Amino acid sequence: DQQVKQNSPSLSVQEGRISILNCDYTNSMFDYFLWYKKYPAEGPTFLISISSIKDKNEDGRFTVFLNKSAKHLSLHIVPSQPGDSAVYFCAASEDDYKLSFGAGTTVTVRA
Amino acid sequence: NAGVTQTPKFRVLKTGQSMTLLCAQDMNHEYMYWYRQDPGMGLRLIHYSVGEGTTAKGEVPDGYNVSRLKKQNFLLGLESAAPSQTSVYFCASSGAGGVNEQFFGPGTRLTVL
Numbered sequence: 192d193q194q195v196k197q198n199s200p201s202l203s204v205q206e207g208r209i210s211i212l213n214c215d216y217t218n219s220m221f222d223y224f225l226w227y228k229k230y231p232a233e234g235p236t237f238l239i240s241i242s243s244i245k246d247k248n249e250d251g252r253f254t255v256f257l258n259k260s261a262k263h264l265s266l267h268i269v270p271s272q273p274g275d276s277a278v279y280f281c282a283a284s285e286d287d288y289k290l291s292f293g294a295g296t297t298v299t300v301r302a
Numbered sequence: 303n304a305g306v307t308q309t310p311k312f313r314v315l316k317t318g319q320s321m322t323l324l325c326a327q328d329m330n331h332e333y334m335y336w337y338r339q340d341p342g343m344g345l346r347l348i349h350y351s352v353g354e355g356t357t358a359k360g361e362v363p364d365g366y367n368v369s370r371l372k373k374q375n376f377l378l379g380l381e382s383a384a385p386s387q388t389s390v391y392f393c394a395s396s397g398a399g400g401v402n403e404q405f406f407g408p409g410t411r412l413t414v415l
Contacts, residue, residue: 193344200342225403234306234392234406235345280344288333288352288396289360290404292344 194218195283197293205301210268212296214281217262221283225290226255226266229278238279239266271300304328306407308393314413315383323378323410325393331405332398334376335360336368338389339409345392351376352398383414 196215204210214224222243227235241248241255241264248255254267268275281293309324325334332353337345347360351370365387367379376395380387390411394404 195344197344227406232408234394234408236406237403240403288398288402289335289347289350290345291361292337292346294342294344 192217193291193294194221195281195291195293197279197281197296199296200294201297201299203299203301204271206273207270210266210271210275210298210300212266212268212279212281212298214264214266214293215262216264216283216291218283218285218291219262220285221291223284223287224255224257224264225282225284226253227280227282227292229280229295235280268298271298273300273302276300306393306395306405308391308407308410310410311408312411314415315380316415317384319383320379320381321383321412322380323391323393323412325376325378325395325407326374327376327393327395327405328374329395329397329405330373331395332373333396333402333404334370335394335396335404336366336376336378337392337394338362339392340389348378348391383412385414388412388414 225240226238229235282290335350336348349368354373393407396402396404
């Protein structure tokens, strides 16, 4: 059973607007969360992460929010740009190295 | 710095054939991983290694074997390929000591007929 779930397979957003990607998890032992971005025919690349001791982490246009009580995290991209069109994977870890991944959300940024 | 490289990029096998996928990293990372990516399933961990000479099973290890004879290389073997092993395979590596981001290779697209 998947412990990390991304329930929205796709998201379409207009250029310049905010993209919000959601991720839910079931394993309360997860203590570190990451977002990866993947372009077609390439491997995933690390985007941003957050430790369970924080509720927000920001890096430029990307902000990740963590709600531990709800076992929910979200990734905000502001403003969205055409180069942000990709598949985004949410991942979680409980042991400092192995990751459990969600199924991914495909983001399309419209001009 | 090439990062993580994978060989081959594409392969077509017939059911029952065997093959080995090679992963190499030049970042001196301790940990290495093999994942498979299937539509709607995300990335699932097949096997991983926490150091040279060590390997361990991940979430979906059946039908695969691995070896880590050198720190920089991690090999994934399919002894008798099955159509259910048609997938995109990604290798990744990460440093030791706390949570570190994993660096991924470009992937190998394998089709088993």
